[in-house]
Amino acid sequence: MKQKFARFMFGRYGMDELSKFLTYVTFILLAVSLFLGASAKTAVFTLAVLTMALSYFRIFSKNIEKRRTENAKYLSRKHRITEWFGLRRDMWKQRREYRFFKCPSCRAMLRVPKGKGKIRVVCKKCGTAFEKKT
Ligand SMILES: [Zn+2]
Structure with missing residues (x-):
């Protein structure tokens, strides 16, 4: 069998x-x-x-x-x-310590520390920089 x-x-x-x-x-x-x-x-x-x-x-x-x-x-x-x-x-x-943003050009997820005011975020993947409040 x-x-x-x-x-x-x-x-x-x-x-x-x-x-x-x-x-x-x-x-x-x-x-x-x-x-x-x-x-x-x-x-x-x-x-x-x-x-x-x-x-x-x-x-x-x-x-x-x-x-x-x-x-x-x-x-x-x-x-x-x-x-x-x-x-x-x-x-x-990680929501208490970090904020997450999507890169406007390559859509990669970026993590930045919270509570730093307005900062310049630079995408690690494509190098695009943008300003965000954290
Ligand atoms: Zn990017």
Whole structure:
């Protein structure tokens, strides 16, 4: 049985982070569908089945290169989102000591000490200078 499965999986893509994520989404959708009325339940349940089908399609796919590209795209998006939340969390933790400004030209987040009055902020990334009250 185990050998048969191993032979079946030979040359196929297998599990990755994106498929794991799709599996979580499937379970969340199934859980949500339990609390919905008849028509919404059908819609969410169908979506869950489609998500599951997509995840299985990816796992058993033989187009390994394409699946790898999809996974890389997913990982980079996930990284950007976690980074965004991480930055917000750090800003919240440091809100008493620092003020945060977005650089007007490159949109980088800049941190300056609070309570210094009007100061000239110079962006570390692109060198743009602007005045702000802290
Ligand atoms: Zn800048």
